[in-house]
Amino acid sequence: MNIKNIDIKPFPDQKPGTSGLRKKVAVFQQPHYLATFVQSILNTLTPAEKSKLVIGGDGRFFNPDALQIICKVAIANNVKELIIGQHGLLSTPAASCIIRKYNANGGFILSASHNPGGPLGDFGLKFNTANGGPAPESFTQNVYENTLKINQYFIADIGDIDCSTIGNQPIKNTTINVIDPVSDYANLMETLFDFSTIREHLTNKSISILFDAMHAITGPYAREIFVNRLGAPESALMNAEPKADFGGEHPDPNMAHAEKLTKQLFNKDGPDLGAASDGDGDRNMILGREFYVTPSDSLAIIAANAHLIPGYKLGLAGVARSMPTSRAIDVVAKQLKIPCYETPTGWKYFGNLLDAKKITLCGEESFGTGSNHIREKDGLWAVLCWLNILTVRNQSVKQITLEHWKAYGRHYYSRHDYENISSESANNLVNQLETTLPTLAGKTFGGMIVKHADNFSYTDPIDNATSSNQGIRILFEDGSRVIFRLSGTGTEGATLRVYLEKYTTDDCFLELSSNEALAPLSLIARDIAQILYFTDRTCPTVIT
């Protein structure tokens, strides 16, 4: 077999963002673009780290072509074993599970997560390391530096590799091992949750669930877990056939994009639990009958009830949340007398804390929740947490959440996204905010006094790596917060995210709508950041 050495010029735009390299499909389709990036990743690994790598993706448009390119570059680079999800498919949590289970050195995850798919949509590639989690910033920075100077890549000159038949096949010095994408992950779930009790409740219909796979990767996983192993009817699944373009929809599990699911839940005869996951299966949205649980509340409620779940009955070592995530989890941690860490946005920042056993659970406002069972956030895991809690507490999602607020207080929370603004406007807005920061403490806005304002910076307690400029936060004396940051996962222009949080323990104010409770804070945020002036936008594009 021939190995071709292809001479290339570096691509200047291969800097990984919050979660790998995400671009329009057309960018990835440029000749040599993907192969060059894969070669840069392989150049960054040591020879020992190239022994065993996992490959799988969310099945979006370009997944099959990308799979072949990655395999052929890996074969040319003498990777000893490639473990590939059948048909090149693996949800992100399953990829993390498989890297850990098979002691692989890492893995390529082909996904642009919740971003739209199809020929005009987005594609992405992320590299996870041996712990199963997203590569840390130090690694992705080295990859980026390599992409700026790389001048050739190697590729096996062979026909397409069969990734549809489960089993081993040797190709040159590489063993190709095609595995079932679902069973290892489903088996892991069985070790964490009380499947027999959940099964009883689902089959005797004392609990009903509706899961929206949003035409994305979780369909087959949800069928295996909820229908085959837990006895839910097939009608418990919506949009469970994965499609390369996600049915032309946006696989982002929020009430705007999972509109049909939301409609069914906001109905007095709706199911007890509604849930959705995203393109690659790591995000989750939780709904009860006529009730929405914010991701921040979901994390706090799972933590407060974790002792009811077999996998966590021995207690939690600690918890963590990303900085913009509401502090509902902090209050639970305080009560449980366990540490609560505040990290920058991005799952990669939880990796060291999980590996060092400092934390058991972690989560983010961006619909991500997870635990030490893998090193990625995990959509179906979160749904199973809720199912398990519902079976033990025998209460509705709404009752459980209301009781939680009564016990711990409520963190009203909302995120306002201004999508697709020009990068120039976004940068000007952020620069202006930066300049204003030192002058804000002590000032009053809408009757609220600023206590502290800064640009968040984080020092990892395990390896002391520092990450700065992780979001502008304005903290008020009454405990409210407004945070501004630019998204690191978009592929068009810039997205400004404004996070609003207000805490109350007053029983009379526990059941306002978030809009109502956060309206004054929203005006203050628009005023401080001069959003209209810099973006010309009178309102956000998406509110979650």
Ligand code: G16
């Ligand atoms: C990715 C990361 C998450 C992070 C999110 C933030 O999510 O994995 O840890 O919270 O990006 O996105 P942004 O920078 O746009 O606010 P995913 O699900 O897209 O991989």
